[in-house]
Amino acid sequence: MRKINTRDFRVATRSTSREINRRIALNVIHEHQPISRAELARRMKVTRGVAGVLVQELIDQDLIYEGATGEAAFGRKPTLLHIKSHDRLAVAVDIRFSKTYVMVCDFSGRQLAVEAYDTIFSMPELVRDLGQRIRRLAKAHGTKAGIEGVGVAVPGMVDQSTGRVLNAPALGWRDVELRKPLAVATGLPVEIENSGRACTLALLLLERSEAARPQNFVYVGVSDGVGVGVVVNGELLRGADHIAGEFAHVPLDLEGPRCMCGATGCWEAYISNLATLSRYFGWNLYKLSPNKLNSRKNGSFTVPDLITRARQGDAKALAAIQATARFLGLGLATIVNVINPECIYLDGEITAAWDLISKDVVDGLAERALTHKGGRTPIKVGSTQEYPRLRGAAALIAAPTFAAPRVA
């Protein structure tokens, strides 16, 4: 039951129905490709005539193509339709504290080239360097259609409408303009987004492996920080200023350990990789300044190393991981009580130890979930794909193709 926005609505014209149905057809083809016109018509519950017209228009728009002839037990054999994603290219950029990754890929996420190098933090230099790399990569790998855009994933809060990075403590950025200068330097459309939310977009709009992907889910990526993306009714929750979904800084305890954001007791301060390592090494996060927190992350001992020790029988290592797991579950309970998603996608280094921690996570979740069913919200662990952040960045460019047209 959605309210019509009486100050910003779209009246239906005589081409609105076609726009809607064309987009539905594209999504059905995307999910069930390869698929024939007749099968499309059955799934859409329209006549084959209309399906044929919709398909022809999508072919004219270069969004799909006719592939080989399919098999059928009886009757005329169908011509199968496919999404045209192989020769549509995007550049994906993932800027992290340690490294910056740049990838050229097609709209299905297939990698053509990947580069990684030490992140440049100062702003004019970063744009100049990144612009040169992207132009070089575009020249080397661009098809005749060229690169259609640059998607950038950043560990921080981004006003996606203006392309400004509002606050990225891990990079030391505050209210930095990035989209416009990078667009000028590359000559391409640029989209910037928080890395967790970019991953969420990739899950929502590009992933087609899992047939039953829900319209309401939450993505949680635990790494140096905690990135969260919320999908409500098939739409990424953005909020009034495009900064919604920051569950990472919801407190578990107002007087808890210091967080990189400056506050205390944030969920992130309990479950980030740094927090897990701190438990093992006995660092006192309550007394560290935000600057010193950052320097700790440069250590050579990582969470995967900690998991290895836990598997080798180091009881302290196991205890540290399981303590994180409990707090992870307690924070997920907040997400479940507030968003009530169909499922939660959990990603990050610590998920490699899922067999060791799943009980603690689920127990923590059930402990504070308000309903029995909420406490049993399915948690799907680990990304099947390499470079989830880069896929997310690419999704920023590729996803709008499949989005529903705005109506009413």
Place this chain on the structure above:
Amino acid sequence: MRKINTRDFRVATRSTSREINRRIALNVIHEHQPISRAELARRMKVTRGVAGVLVQELIDQDLIYEGATGEAAFGRKPTLLHIKSHDRLAVAVDIRFSKTYVMVCDFSGRQLAVEAYDTIFSMPELVRDLGQRIRRLAKAHGTKAGIEGVGVAVPGMVDQSTGRVLNAPALGWRDVELRKPLAVATGLPVEIENSGRACTLALLLLERSEAARPQNFVYVGVSDGVGVGVVVNGELLRGADHIAGEFAHVPLDLEGPRCMCGATGCWEAYISNLATLSRYFGWNLYKLSPNKLNSRKNGSFTVPDLITRARQGDAKALAAIQATARFLGLGLATIVNVINPECIYLDGEITAAWDLISKDVVDGLAERALTHKGGRTPIKVGSTQEYPRLRGAAALIAAPTFAAPRVA
């Protein structure tokens, strides 16, 4: 950018455009009534011809009517259109720990009759009694069109799709079926909803006083418990099992005071009326059992009394109220960081002391808000209407008239 649900979509038919535009017209008329066909056409940016047809259909559906002739400086005078709400009636029910309220009202929320009586907690009796009252009221006040439905607001979690009350600790209900038996007892359609969310629906879809009502906002009602309703993109956040938006039980401190829900440290346990009174009287909520918590609420000394004492110079009373205000603000910060609404509607007894507490609330909010702008999210205080919960209950019946048609 919304994803099309490929397992549950609606293809546009040749009447879809008309459905969309008719509903837009209804909403524009609702917001700007009285309004002429020509003015409607200008606001919708369609020709007067189409507007005329849409209006005729809405008249045929008995949703609007032609009123008096309006004034104009030049030219032919317009016939003004109005929403037909006066002879469309609903019954609203508000079940609370202390009293149960029943109201007959029209679709604009205008009261025709109100009754209040001690709440019956046991289930077959409640339905029998309520059914009798509603049938009697319907007979006394029903027009020829009759009553169109019964809306019930309950302090607890409700699966609005099945009409079951999943958990209402204040009433001692757990997984209670209410909609179906009440529908049988009254012979009317019945809708059940959490009281905070019902109020939110009323704000979203019925209130037309405030021209600039946002599409993204949060309602927070502080009373015996804390009711929260979240509106995202003009739609009430419901979640997979219709239990989303429970910010009341997000913890401020995992080890905090005992809450009626059974957990500890919930926001509600810091800011409910009981929590405020406990601060003044020195009750230790950490050590009280949930049962005893309930009995405390029966006391004759209320928050309004406490506010009176604070205004009379009772420093302890003022301190208790302001401590609540600070925690109120800290919890609002979580809402702002997670939902990022355009504004927050705050209601409840304590808002009568807004002049005494606004600074503490805003300071608490700014303290943990992740962005400067988020920390300054406008807070709109107090309901202009009497019986906000009853208006919310009525909205359950009246609101669907104005909802956007589902498309794609």
Place this chain on the structure above:
DNA sequence: AGCATATTGTACACACGCTGTACAAAGTCC
């Protein structure tokens, strides 16, 4: 080979809905 059967894909008449133009109705100003 020839026919019945089944499925795919296209064509066409028709109904429905928005668009743009024209015009009658109604009222003000000079």
Place this chain on the structure above:
DNA sequence: GGACTTTGTACAGCGTGTGTACAATATGCT
């Protein structure tokens, strides 16, 4: 009374889904 303005309706035109018909293609059986 005539020029002008605004409201409300009528109508031809075009876009789009609906339903039916039919050609194209392939299998199975006689």
